[in-house]
Amino acid sequence: MFFRKKLIASAMILAMSTSLLTGYSKSINNSTNSTNATEMAYNGLFKEDEVMDIKIEISEDDWNDMKENAIDEEYYSANITIGDTKIENIGIRTKGFSSLQSVASSDSDRYSFRVKFDKYVDGQNLNGLNELVLNNNFQDPSYMREYLSYKALEELGVDVPETSYANIYVNGELFGFYLAVEAVDDSFVERIADSDSTDVKLYKADGENSTLVDEASLSGFELKSGEDDSMAGLKKLVSAINSIEDGNKDDIESVFDVDTFLKSIAVNTVVGNYDSYNGSKAHNYFLLEEDGVFKYIPWDFNMSFGGFSEDNGASVTVSIDEPLYNVDSSKRPLIEKLLSVDEYKEKYYGYLKELVNYFDDFETQVNDLATLIKPYVENDPTAFYTIEQFEENIVASDTDLSTVKNNMNGNKPDNGDNGENPGTPPDNTNGEPPAIPNGENPGTPPDNANGEAPAMPDGENPGTPPDNANGEAPTMPDGMEMPNKGGGMNLSGDVVSIMDYLQQRIENIKTQLS
Structure with missing residues (x-):
């Protein structure tokens, strides 16, 4: 495969071979195994050049109950086999927000899932892995957006979750072709954190108020690991960000890993990942704090490469100096303040150039990946899209994306007092819902933390209107189409080609860099 692979010494492979087969029977933690051992186990699990089989055994009653009550996101007990390793009594639940609601309101059962190996058995794990996310490739006919985005981050040396494609079986029957992703949780922290760190905390940007503009924005963060009653570290980070004035970096490096953030923002800029800090929601990331220094951890890329529901290719042109979409730069101080420092801007430009070079053979990368996954896509029994839509989404066409409606050069707001713009012209000439005064998308509730398609206005389930009495299929959000009868969730095929x-x-971008 064309992707960069991590090299592990053969001696370590031999030493770890036994635990790869039996690691589920005991807890793997700092007291018994090194971070390298955990990483070795992960490399044995997540493979780049083959598709893993994940077999779930669950009682029919629980399986049906989970699907019928998917919105509740309740855990159920199940057994799981990954490769040759079987683990009993794990926890599994549905996951997501608007994607979850959209599937729940359709005739599809293709949910994303979260597997928690130690939900019912304390300390149980798979090769040191505590949790696994099974993503359903919602709103991505290519099945590649998230995978390719993480590989670009890896190319720059950013710590990201491990990924691998997987065929999911439920009670002996093929259920769907998914992307398996290492969850950002305790085992992820153990894998990437410095073994010498004594105070480690993990925060998730869980909501739309994780802007880091001021201390009020800290309400958008959820503590996932560690202990922190006062959020003193995050408050110090906000203060350090705001102390960057007139291009003077001041003491930001004492509390923040600037380089990792610049790399992450460079990737967001190149792949157009606007369901992120670069976009109107300011979410889908984690902050890992080690002894008072924060590191940015990117998350959730299924709407990259122009797949963002508010965009669909309109953002193809971008100002690399202000790589934002539908939000004023003052609302994203990490980007605005850091890029005001000449030293940081030059580093950021350098990472953009590295990515331009990395993607120079993008067609080959996509074709190689398609060779691997196409047979599985063709046989995916719950696919959201047809094989024709898959093929159309991975080839070039003669479409000029600069002509897509509401193209604002990727970042320039044009209405609203606070500088935000949902991308809908105020005169409502295109028949779409008008923007609301503060620039928020009227169908995006404030806790839309998973970066998926927004819910319907007034907080309603996006496929369950209160007066749905005529027996007809409910309307889907963002121009999505309801599934064809007898098939999976056949979303609109208008998602832009990657x-x-x-x-x-x-x-x-090359024009601006030159």
């Missing part, structure tokens, strides 16, 4: 989006966006 090839069109990246190639045209790269040309725009």
Whole structure:
């Protein structure tokens, strides 16, 4: 495969071979195994050049109950086999927000899932892995957006979750072709954190108020690991960000890993990942604090490469100096303040150039990946899209994305007192819902933390109108179409081609870099 692979010494492979087969029977933690051992186990689990089989055994009653009450996201007991390793009594639940609601309101059962190995058995894990996310490739006909985005981050040396494609079986029957992703949790922290760190905390940007503009924005963070009653570290980070004035970096490096953030923002800029800190929601990331220094951990890329529901290719042109979409730069101080420092901007430009070079053979990368996954896509019994839509989404066309409606060069707001713009013209000439005064998307509730398609207005379930009395299928959000009868959730095929989006966006970025 074309992707960079981590090299592990053969001696370590031999030493760990036994635990790879039996690691589920005992807890793997700092007291018994090194971070390298955990990483070795992960590399044995997540493979780049093959598709893993994940077999779930669950009682029919529990399986049906989980699907019928998917919105509740309740855990159920199940057994799971991954490769040759079987673990009993794990916890599994549905996950997501608007994607979850959208599937729940359709005739599809293709949910994303979260597997928690130690939900019912304390200390139980798989090769040191505590939790696994099974993503359903919602709103991605290519099945590649998230995978390719993480690989780009890996190319720059950013610590990201491990990923691998997987066929999911439920009670002996093929259920769907998914992307398995290492959850950002305790085992992830153990894998990437410095073994010498004594005070480690993990925060999730869980909501739309994780802007880091001021201390009020800290309400958008959820503590996932460690102990912190006062959020003193986050408050210090906000203070350090605000102390950057007139391009003077001051003491930001004493509390923040600037380099990792610049790399992450460079990737967001190149692949157009706007369901992120770069977009209107300011979510889908974690902050890992080690002894008072924070590191940015990116998360959730299924809407990259022009797949963002508010965009669909309109953001193909971007200002690399202000790589935002539908939000004023003052609302994203990490980007605005850091890029005001010449030293940091030059580093950021350097990472953009590395990515331009990395994606120089993007067509080959996509074709190689398609060779691996196409047979599985063709046989995916619950696919959201047809195989024709898959193929259309991974090839170049003659579409000029710069002509897509509401193209604002990727970042320039044009209405609203606070500088935000949902991308809908105020005169409502295109028949779509008008923007609301503060620039928020009227169908995006404030706790939309998973970065998926927004819910319907007034907090309603996006496929369950209160007066749905005529027996007809409910309306889906963001122009999505309801599933065809007898099939999976057949979303609108209008999602922009990843090839069109990246190639045209790269040309725009290269022009600015030159």
